[in-house]
Amino acid sequence: MFNIDYFILLGSFLLILGVLSTKFSSRIGVPALVLFIAVGMIVGSDGLGFIYFDNAHFAQLIGVIALVIILFEGGLQTKWTTVKPVIVPSLSLATVGVFITTAIVAIAAKLILDVTWFEAILFGSIVGSTDAAAVFAILKGQNIRPRLGSTLEAESGTNDPMAVFLTITFIQLITIDDNNILLLVLSFFWQMIIGLLIGLLFGKLATFAINKINLDSSGLYPVFALAFALLTYGLTDLINASGLLAVYVAALIIGNSDLTYRHSIFKFNEGFAWMMQILMFVILGLLVFPSQLFTFDVVISGLLLALILIFIARPIAVFLSTIKMGFNTKEKIFLSWAGLRGAVPIVLATFPMIAGLENSQIFFNVVFFVVLLSALLQGTSIPYLAGRLGLTGPEKVTPMHTLELVSIGKANAEIIEFIVSADNIIADKKIVDIKLPSSALINAIIRKDQLVTPKGNTVIHEGDILYILTSRESKPKLKEILNKMKEHETAN
Structure with missing residues (x-):
């Protein structure tokens, strides 16, 4: 049985x-x-x-x-x-x-x-x-x-x-x-x-x-x-x-x-x-x-x-x-x-x-x-x-941190998780110098498994994991800024 x-x-x-x-x-x-x-x-x-x-x-x-x-x-x-x-x-x-x-x-x-x-x-x-x-x-x-x-x-x-x-x-x-x-x-x-x-x-x-x-x-x-x-x-x-x-x-x-x-x-x-x-x-x-x-x-x-x-x-x-x-x-x-x-x-x-x-x-x-x-x-x-064979690249960064808004379905906002690479336009810049949309705010930075409280003079480093609160309307513009590479900056 x-x-x-x-x-x-x-x-x-x-x-x-x-x-x-x-x-x-x-x-x-x-x-x-x-x-x-x-x-x-x-x-x-x-x-x-x-x-x-x-x-x-x-x-x-x-x-x-x-x-x-x-x-x-x-x-x-x-x-x-x-x-x-x-x-x-x-x-x-x-x-x-x-x-x-x-x-x-x-x-x-x-x-x-x-x-x-x-x-x-x-x-x-x-x-x-x-x-x-x-x-x-x-x-x-x-x-x-x-x-x-x-x-x-x-x-x-x-x-x-x-x-x-x-x-x-x-x-x-x-x-x-x-x-x-x-x-x-x-x-x-x-x-x-x-x-x-x-x-x-x-x-x-x-x-x-x-x-x-x-x-x-x-x-x-x-x-x-x-x-x-x-x-x-x-x-x-x-x-x-x-x-x-x-x-x-x-x-x-x-x-x-x-x-x-x-x-x-x-x-x-x-x-x-x-x-x-x-x-x-x-x-x-x-x-x-x-x-x-x-x-x-x-x-x-x-x-x-x-x-x-x-x-x-x-x-x-x-x-x-x-x-x-x-x-x-x-x-x-x-x-x-x-x-x-x-x-x-x-x-x-x-x-x-x-x-x-x-x-x-x-x-x-x-x-x-x-x-x-x-x-x-x-x-x-x-x-x-x-x-x-020499076919390895840089170590992969795998974020192990969880940060999620309570109810995105009912609030007009989201939290974006973004890993900064060396070629990103925001790398090596102070937060105050980064022109984010007015409704976007960097809430937290994870750097080498340590929490860094973001301030205006905080410099963004390669490998940083950013958690950014943004409105849904500003999300496309925010992602466009984050994904810009440094060569774009020199081209201008």
């Missing part, structure tokens, strides 16, 4: 373990996703035996919902100014790169796993894309050059549709005798184009709704934003377009717009994305049986395929799909190494299981092993490699 109290107790225990493991992961240099998976494997039926879980349908459901939330949070945090210059290489990696990776891995899978060509290409499709959850988690807080980080994040946010399309297509080719290849190709363009358009539409709609609606509680704004993410995915997927692409595009639009309760929306989704990431990887860890995973055949097959994927397929895909796109050899080496595999391949590996394919369990176990090796080998060494 299902015991609700036992389930709640165990769920809380797993969540606490997942949160604590993030602390250990940064200290020992192991990606958190590996520890989440380990927690699931340890408490599963082959470990301590607390939970027996073999429901691929439920794992797929949780995995897809978690990916939607993780992609939404990743899109919110992505700045359009850094993504715009790398749109072309990112999309090339997300399409051409995935196709090349799939083809090379398929040849290896045909020889190593001794399966049919369609099954080999299916395996290549499953592991062909990088994983947004893994990439966002590894790059968060790292001082890797913005162009490289943005390329990897945009690629991982947009390459899932290609992998999903290839996976579903080859499952159909294996299970259904009569398939129209032309319709399958047209289906791909339908998924990409409609997914992009719906993402743009719902991003604009969500931004308008969040800013116009007057909710009684500030805590409802993050929930409202998240509801739009789920709605975007649901409606897009309902018409057989790419829901994941639509969610990421919508999040880009929302995250780069002026939002009511922006800070609350971002922080809520960051915490919720972490929770879903923990839940997803723990459940995927529960789904695998270590006694089946760590067999000689799976280990050898997984090791060979992982090495081919990491050292041959991914580098070839990167070097070919980024020809004449402004990346030097060191940057291409880094992009090759940072092509992390994570939740997406594992979730996709449940598709053949649900379809009842003959070799689905073998595929799942080998894919799982490939993901573990990718996370351990690549995930632990990305910051080190970036440093060795």
